Amino acid sequence: MSIVKRNSKLPAVAGALAALTTLPAHADWSLLNMPKGVSELSRGNYDMHMIMLWICFAIAVVTFGAMIFAMIRFRKSRGAVADTKLLHNARLEAAWTLVPTVILIAMAIPSVEKLIKIEDMSGSELTVKITGYQWYWQYEYLGKQVSFYSRLARTSDLARQRGSGIDPNTVENYLLEVDKPLVVPTGTKIRLLLTANDVIHAWWVPDFGMKRDAIPGFMNEMWISVDADKPGTYRGKCAELCGADHGFMPIVVVAKPKPEFEAWLAQQQVTE
Amino acid sequence: MAHGNEAAGHGNHDGPPKGLVRWLTTTNHKDIGTMYLVFSLAMFLIGGLMALAIRAELFQPGLQFVNPSFFNQLTTVHALVMVFGAVMPATxxxxxxxxxLQIxxxxxxxxxMNLFSFWLLFFAFMLLISTFFVPGGAPAAGWTLYPPLVLQTGTAFPMAIFAIHMMGASSIMGAINVIVTIVNMRAPGMTLLKMPLFSWSWLITAYLLIAVMPVFxxxxxxxxxDYYFQTSFFNAAGGGDPVLFQHVFWFFGHPEVYIMILPAFGIISEIIPTFSRKPIFGYEAMVYAIASIAFLSFIVWAHHMFTVGMPLAGQLFFTLSTMLIAVPTGVKVFNWTTTMWRGSLSFEPPMLFALAFLFLFTIGGFSGLMLAIAPADFQYHDTYFVVAHFHYVLVPGAVFGIMAAVYYWLPKWTGHMYDMTLAKWHFWLTAIFVNVLFFPQHFLGLAGMQRRIPDYPTQFTDWNMVSSIGGFGFGLSQLLFVWVIIRCVKGGQRATAGVWDWPHGLEWTVPSPAPYHTFEKAPELH
Incomplete structure (x- = not known):
């Protein structure tokens, strides 16, 4: 009976639902959450995200529950009379100050250990220097004499022009393909040195769980790894606004088992 | 109260001059308040048009309507207009x-100075918006103006900075005015801890403004x-550091978000008691909570910058200090809920907006908590998850607070009741579409769509379409808001002095519409 008065929203709800059902059929509704990724680090950050999500969900159930209960139970239309004496309650107020403080500190604690691991660059077996340019990336395998640029693939670049007449849905890996990907070995801790040549960029592959800014004049570092049993192609994009074509400088990383990677590297050294 | 409603007929002591001169020369707080509110509504619609252009482009992948650099101009100016032109002037x-009226x-x-600060703001925005028509277009480096990118701006660069200086000066003057008024001009017997919470929230907001506007x-x-005189504050080649700007910006920028939300907290603290027909629960705790939030807002800024490569200790400090803000914010939410507890609730439009605020702002608070955790933020940073977060705290947060305030006080301003049915339609359409618009952006961000891009990989199409539909629904619903206001200004059922069932506070003791001059003799408090 308490919802009788809400009829006025029904047409709008119906409208929104109608809009939803007319969406194209190729919908991929699985894209709702952060990817778990393919490394210890990305799984750690994913776990952190899920812990936070569930704690927030639990708090939401309690607080929204109380609000909804109050909205239903204490309606004037149901004859509720206001209790104007309910003004303070020292114990209750102390409780809802202290309990959240404890919960919040408890939430922050697991992040300490994860951060220490994220910031620990020791034990890396390969160092790649990444330089951001407007609007492409340069990869240098330090000490290996291999260096190259990586730009948006021609297919995407043609399709993304205004009035190109090319449907992006027909382009494979639209905006997520490059002419020459970064190749890394699996099962290896790889240190990335990040800098930029013009403006600030940020290097991010969601499956590796990390992004960090590439800042002109400074050298940032981060590390990534790919599980030994998960070779494959991983895609990301520049994540810091860097000008007009910020949306058009993707990152593609091909992770190969170590022997294949060594072979690839040797071949690169020959062609350079 | 010596004045009746016919005050306007009494010559130039009691009434305003006629026509345009009134608005150019008035020093009346009600006239200036009206000008700020009308200006803010105009900016809300202009900023909204830019948002609609953005959502239209993002409806499907590929570039259909705008080129990438114009897209960046739209996102940048949309943010500046909404933050400095719509939300702040409304408050x-x-x-x-x-x-x-409250004190x-x-x-x-x-x-x-009050009048001066309004016209300064007006011309600041004329200048800012005119940058769309100069060579190189409007600023396109994001409202955060990070160098070195912002140094690539064309002719608009000095214009935008001058506009920012003007709006900053305007804000500081407005803040000084609020502080001087509240400190010196309260009616006898109105001690600080008897002051209504809206005035309290603004007193603290004013201190925040004076503290951070000069930093910006x-x-x-x-x-x-750096641009004109070859200094190198932010240029590494000259010994500077681009990240220094980010620290300076966010030292301003984080308190700035509280500058936008604290007045809304004050408004909600006025409305929930009125429509629960009982006083606010834990009044003093509410005041201390606002003060604590204001203090904490100064020591959390670098949580916007977890990816710049901070020392471990810095990341831990900013994670923890940010999470602490949830404590006083939680106190406020719990106190609002308890104010409704054992109340006698009715659901007029101001209360509907206040309740939607309670739910949706809290959702924005939750995503804020998640973003505070540095390791998780490495994934969230600069994605649509962040866009969803700050739009949840700003639109169903600050903007719903302002709309609630308009529906709450409009009868006091105009002397007419507005059309409750239309206002409820406006509420339901707004509250539904705001979620259709922004909730899917959480999914987009988590799935890996970064922000500030005009085009995206095809797997993000579906949620972008939903979001755009929500955007147009939300935008069109606001025309209803404008219509309700215009009709209410023009006429309608006469409002009583108290307007609502359970009015509390001095503003409800003067007639509706509030006479041009009120409280020329200080009221007596009992």
């Missing part, structure tokens, strides 16, 4: 109208000297 307008003062303490002004001036 200043409400402060102008309501603070003197029993005859006017603001510094009426000429300093930061953009350093940009200006």
């Amino acid at each position: 200043v307008g409400l402060a102008n109208w309501m603070i003197p 029993g003062a005859a006017d603001m303490a510094l009426p000429r 002004a300093g930061g953009v001036t350093m940009l200006l000297t």
